[in-house]
Each structure stands twice: as C-alpha cells, then as structure tokens.
Amino acid sequence: MKIINIVESTRPIKSDIRNAYIDFSKMTLSVVAVVTDVVRNGRPVIGYGFNSNGRYGQGALIRERFVPRVLEADPASLLDETGQNLDPHKVWATMMINEKPGGHGERSVAVGTIDMAVWDAVAKIEDRPLFDVLAQRYGDGHYNPKVFVYAAGGYYYPGKDTNGLINEMHSYLDRGYSVVKMKIGGASLAQDCERIESVLKILGPGQQLAVDANGRFDLKTAVAYAQALSKYPLFWYEEAGDPLDFEIQAELGKVYAGAMATGENLFSMQDARNLIRYGGMRPDRDWLQFDCALSYGLVEYLRTLEMLKEHGWSPTRCIPHGGHQMSLAIAAGLGLGGNESYPDLFQPYGGFPDGVKVIDGYVTLPELPGIGFEGKTDLITAMREVAA
Numbered sequence: 001m002k003i004i005n006i007v008e009s010t011r012p013i014k015s016d017i018r019n020a021y022i023d024f025s026k027m028t029l030s031v032v033a034v035v036t037d038v039v040r041n042g043r044p045v046i047g048y049g050f051n052s053n054g055r056y057g058q059g060a061l062i063r064e065r066f067v068p069r070v071l072e073a074d075p076a077s078l079l080d081e082t083g084q085n086l087d088p089h090k091v092w093a094t095m096m097i098n099e100k101p102g103g104h105g106e107r108s109v110a111v112g113t114i115d116m117a118v119w120d121a122v123a124k125i126e127d128r129p130l131f132d133v134l135a136q137r138y139g140d141g142h143y144n145p146k147v148f149v150y151a152a153g154g155y156y157y158p159g160k161d162t163n164g165l166i167n168e169m170h171s172y173l174d175r176g177y178s179v180v181k182m183k184i185g186g187a188s189l190a191q192d193c194e195r196i197e198s199v200l201k202i203l204g205p206g207q208q209l210a211v212d213a214n215g216r217f218d219l220k221t222a223v224a225y226a227q228a229l230s231k232y233p234l235f236w237y238e239e240a241g242d243p244l245d246f247e248i249q250a251e252l253g254k255v256y257a258g259a260m261a262t263g264e265n266l267f268s269m270q271d272a273r274n275l276i277r278y279g280g281m282r283p284d285r286d287w288l289q290f291d292c293a294l295s296y297g298l299v300e301y302l303r304t305l306e307m308l309k310e311h312g313w314s315p316t317r318c319i320p321h322g323g324h325q326m327s328l329a330i331a332a333g334l335g336l337g338g339n340e341s342y343p344d345l346f347q348p349y350g351g352f353p354d355g356v357k358v359i360d361g362y363v364t365l366p367e368l369p370g371i372g373f374e375g376k377t378d379l380i381t382a383m384r385e386v387a388a
Contacts, residue, residue, distance in 0.1 A: 047121025115297020134333030148338030154182020178361030250280030
C-alpha cells in the first residue's frame with residue numbers, strides 16, 4: 001500500500017467573538033486529506049485531519065515542507081511491520097527530516113494536522129475505531145467510549161451583557177453539560193466577578209463553572225484574580241499568565257488552593273515537561289490541556305503521556321483543548337479525563353457525530369471506523385470537498 005496524495009485546504013472559522021487576548025473574526029484552519037490506495041467498502045481510504053481553533057491555517061508549511069517529504073519518501077519506508085498499513089511514527093519521522101529541535105512555532109500545528117489524518121487512515125484501514133486501535137496498541141486493551149465533556153463558551157461578544165451570558169450558559173446546561181466555562185480577563189476584575197456570580201446562581205447540584213483568562217495576566221493581576229476567585233467553588237482557573245511563564249503558574253499554586261488548568265499553548269513534549277518541572281502544577285487537583293492537533297499530533301502526545309507517567313501524573317488529569325473528535329478518541333482509548341467541547345462555535349469542525357447527545361456531562365462515542373468524522377454529516381461533507 002502507499003499514500004497517493006496529501007491535500008490541504010485553508011478554511012475560515014471566523015466568528016465575532018473574543019477572549020481576553022484575541023478576536024476570532026479572521027481565524028482560519030487547515031483541513032488535510034491523506035489519500036491512500038487501499039480500498040474499503042468499495043471506496044479508497046482517505047484519512048482526514050484539521051488543526052484546532054486558536055491557531056491559523058498552516059497551508060504554506062504543509063504544502064512546502066511536510067507534504068513533499070512524505071510523498072518523496074520510499075512508500076515502503078512509511079509502512080508498519082505487516083506492510084499493509086501506515087506506521088504513523090515513521091510518517092512523523094519523515095515529516096521532521098531536516099527540522100532542528102526547539103523553536104516549535106507553527107510547524108507543530110502543521111505536523112499535528114497531517115498526523116491526525118494519518119491516524120484516521122490507519123484506523124480505517126484496520127476497519128476499527130481509533131479509540132479501539134489506541135487501547136490495543138498503547139493502553140490496557142480496553143476502551144471506554146463514554147467520555148466526560150464540558151461546554152466552552154462565555155466569550156465577550158459585541159453588545160453582549162450579563163443576561164446574554166446567562167442565557168448562553170442555560171443553553172449548555174439544558175443540553176446536558178454539567179460543567180460550563182466562561183472567559184475572564186477581557187473586562188475589569190469587578191465586572192468579571194459579577195459575571196461569574198451571575199452564572200454560579202443558575203447552577204444546580206452537580207454543576208460547576210470553570211474560568212479561562214487565556215494567558216492575559218501578569219503576576220500581580222493573576223494573583224489578584226486568584227485571591228478574588230478563591231471564594232467561588234470553581235471547577236478550575238485556567239491559563240492565568242503567558243503559557244511559557246512557568247513562574248507565574250508556580251506562584252499561583254502558592255496562593256490559590258483550587259484547581260488550575262493550563263497547557264493548551266504548549267506544543268511539544270519538552271515544553272510540557274518544563275511545565276511539570278517548573279510550573280508548580282499539582283497532580284492531585286490540577287488539569288493539563290495539551291492539544292495533540294496543535295502539538296505535533298498523537299505521535300508526540302504519546303511521548304507526553306509517557307513523560308507524565310514518569311512524573312507521577314495520571315492521564316485522567318488530562319482534558320485536552322480544542323473540542324475535536326481526535327482528542328475524544330484519545331480520551332476513550334487511553335483513559336484521559338475528558339475533552340473540551342464548543343456546542344455552538346467553530347462548526348462544522350467541533351462537536352460529535354450526528355445523534356450523539358450529552359447526558360449528565362458525558363457523551364458515548366459510536367463505533368465508527370477511524371476518528372469518526374464520517375458520522376458527522378456537515379463535517380465529512382466539507383472534508384470530502386478537500387479530497388475531491
């Protein structure tokens with residue numbers, strides 16, 4: 001077997017929303033199709049992938065560096081020991097030829113996007129869900145298709161007042177989510193506290209609120225927020241400072257007893273390891289949000305999980321950023337703590353297969369071959385346009 005072609009298309013996911021740092025009015029992403037010569041059920045196997053929101057499309061890097069390396073390689077050098085399927089680790093190593101270590105930048109997003117498509121193809125060739133493949137290869141052989149998800153929203157919209165925020169959060173709770181998340185740091189501390197209190201008032205038993213500053217604060221402001229937030233029963237306080245300023249994170253752990261979360265903007269195992277070494281994160285209560293689609297893909301994420309194990313962290317403390325089905329598959333196959341979800345944003349790329357509903361904060365994934373993109377009609381329609 002061999003890869004026939006790899007195609008990229010840059011697509012808009014713009015939205016009139018903003019967090020504490022950026023607006024999404026011109027946001028894009030890359031969709032990738034890895035076309036193979038394998039035929040299943042009368043159709044060629046095509047693996048699909050895309051990068052998460054928050055980082056732009058990577059068309060130039062994908063087309064100019066990473067795709068040519070794969071297509072120019074000896075096809076046999078990309079196969080597993082059976083010779084009947086791709087080896088994602090070999091494909092990954094081929095993409096990274098002539099790439100210096102460090103300075104990960106945007107290339108981690110480009111590689112992660114292709115890597116997602118490769119894993120989708122691998123599982124489809126085996127005619128099994130990716131979470132089953134992962135459980136057999138890297139887990140204990142057993143997968144759990146029931147995965148915790150939380151609803152991410154609470155952005156700052158033009159003209160949106162507290163009533164708009166409350167209505168939004170009500171809509172998530174009504175759809176079965178037990179944890180909802182809102183943005184902070186785009187208003188004053190006093191205003192954000194009012195917004196937080198308005199949401200806390202509508203929560204029922206077993207329901208919680210998480211807050212996300214998107215890396216906006218310096219140490220003084222991060223601590224001031226921590227002191228104010230300490231009086232609220234929050235699910236977590238997320239990404240207070242710059243994601244690479246581990247001192248801010250470590251200092252917060254000294255003054256904030258509640259759970260903290262960070263990691264979505266760390267794009268390599270090495271950066272994740274530095275967070276664990278120097279960021280003061282606590283494995284008994286804190287959460288790690290590394291997103292494989294932004295950080296060199298699942299091949300690198302497996303290295304990150306191994307590193308976490310060596311440092312005494314359970315995979316159950318990982319709830320990836322991004323709200324995509326790739327992380328859902330990893331969560332189901334390797335026992336992560338759950339996954340982010342964007343119920344109304346970044347469509348058609350977020351969300352679940354058609355008919356999957358949130359019940360008491362959990363979704364149950366259907367047993368579809370690959371990542372499961374074919375089960376989401378609007379998403380697979382857009383992906384097949386790229387392949388065509």
